[in-house]
Amino acid sequence: MALDPESARLLAKGIATITMGGSGIGEGYLIGKALEAMGRNPEMEGSLFTKMLIGVAMAESTAIYALVAFFIL
Amino acid sequence: MNFLQVAGDIPSLQPPVLFHIGSWPITSSLMLIWLILLLTIVVVRVLFKILSLRPGIYQNIFEVLYESMLKLVDQITSSRKISEKIFPLIATLFLFIGVSNLITLIPGLTSLTYNGKEIFRSPTTDFNTTFALALAMLILIQVQSIRDWGIFGYIGRFIQIKPLILSFKQGLGAGLTAFINFLIGFLDIVSEIAKVVSLSMRLFGNIFAGEVLTVIIMAGLAYALPAVWMAMGILTGVVQALVFGSLVAAYYTISLNPGKQAAGN
Numbered sequence: 001m002a003l004d005p006e007s008a009r010l011l012a013k014g015i016a017t018i019t020m021g022g023s024g025i026g027e028g029y030l031i032g033k034a035l036e037a038m039g040r041n042p043e044m045e046g047s048l049f050t051k052m053l054i055g056v057a058m059a060e061s062t063a064i065y066a067l068v069a070f071f072i073l
Numbered sequence: 074m075n076f077l078q079v080a081g082d083i084p085s086l087q088p089p090v091l092f093h094i095g096s097w098p099i100t101s102s103l104m105l106i107w108l109i110l111l112l113t114i115v116v117v118r119v120l121f122k123i124l125s126l127r128p129g130i131y132q133n134i135f136e137v138l139y140e141s142m143l144k145l146v147d148q149i150t151s152s153r154k155i156s157e158k159i160f161p162l163i164a165t166l167f168l169f170i171g172v173s174n175l176i177t178l179i180p181g182l183t184s185l186t187y188n189g190k191e192i193f194r195s196p197t198t199d200f201n202t203t204f205a206l207a208l209a210m211l212i213l214i215q216v217q218s219i220r221d222w223g224i225f226g227y228i229g230r231f232i233q234i235k236p237l238i239l240s241f242k243q244g245l246g247a248g249l250t251a252f253i254n255f256l257i258g259f260l261d262i263v264s265e266i267a268k269v270v271s272l273s274m275r276l277f278g279n280i281f282a283g284e285v286l287t288v289i290i291m292a293g294l295a296y297a298l299p300a301v302w303m304a305m306g307i308l309t310g311v312v313q314a315l316v317f318g319s320l321v322a323a324y325y326t327i328s329l330n331p332g333k334q335a336a337g338n
């Protein structure tokens with residue numbers, strides 16, 4: 001199966017975008033745990049929310065690497 | 074394009090070069106960095122002229138900002154002394170990155186063109202800016218770590234030969250644990266480089282992707298839909314500035330020598 005460079009490039013772009021799914025699963029788990037902790041202990045809500053936001057940004061970063069690879073290809 | 078869609082060109086990875094001073098190219102993001110610097114100088118000059126013990130509205134805003142940022146850094150470093158030491162750095166990072174992420178919301182600022190190239194472009198959409206910031210932070214943290222641990226202690230954090238020799242005398246089990254720690258010490262060197270790459274790519278990727286998607290959404294439907302995406306862009310800009318500042322504070326804190334800190338150095 002011979003691929004010319006242009007179609008190989010498009011295929012590579014597509015494969016790079018699939019990897020963002022894992023980040024979605026991770027972030028959903030993280031937010032779920034944070035909501036559960038907020039339900040157990042409602043007075044720590046503000047502090048937990050800030051930390052959750054930082055955690056979501058960190059988990060998002062893997063998806064952002066894939067997006068940058070997509071733009072570079 | 075028809076009435077409902079607005080065509081625009083997708084921003085390139087490299088910012089456009091406007092002119093040269095000597096042999097140094099001046100790009101669009103550099104022009105906006107200068108504008109932000111000018112704005113900061115003007116705001117601070119006005120603020121310092123009206124400082125008083127009974128604050129008005131203008132001073133109150135800055136005091137609230139100061140207190141909330143100090144509390145955030147306190148939560149990360151869990152020591153008031155370290156917070157006050159690195160607070161100017163973290164606050165500068167937070168404000169600079171926050172302003173440069175949000176400044177393209179001012180209407181018309183990115184539409185000014187010179188010879189067909191845009192004059193102003195947000196500096197964090199340029200990988201040069203984010204990489205320079207991350208590299209500078211890495212060098213700062215390594216220098217501070219050398220200062221705290223001494224040069225041999227610093228190398229000893231990565232190549233842990235001493236605990237290896239000491240614990241083999243205690244017994245085989247402790248010796249094997251120390252051997253694994255020895256290998257992990259080498260991995261720490263790689264992780265320092267990974268910190269630079271991850272810090273710079275996270276900031277660049279978020280903001281650059283936001284700009285590209287704004288252009289694409291405006292080519293889809295130019296009424297009401299871009300506003301939703303731009304609101305998301307505001308949230309992303311502020312959160313990314315927060316994350317950059319907090320991560321630098323966290324890396325700084327874990328690179329210090331806890332014994333020296335506890336002794337009141």
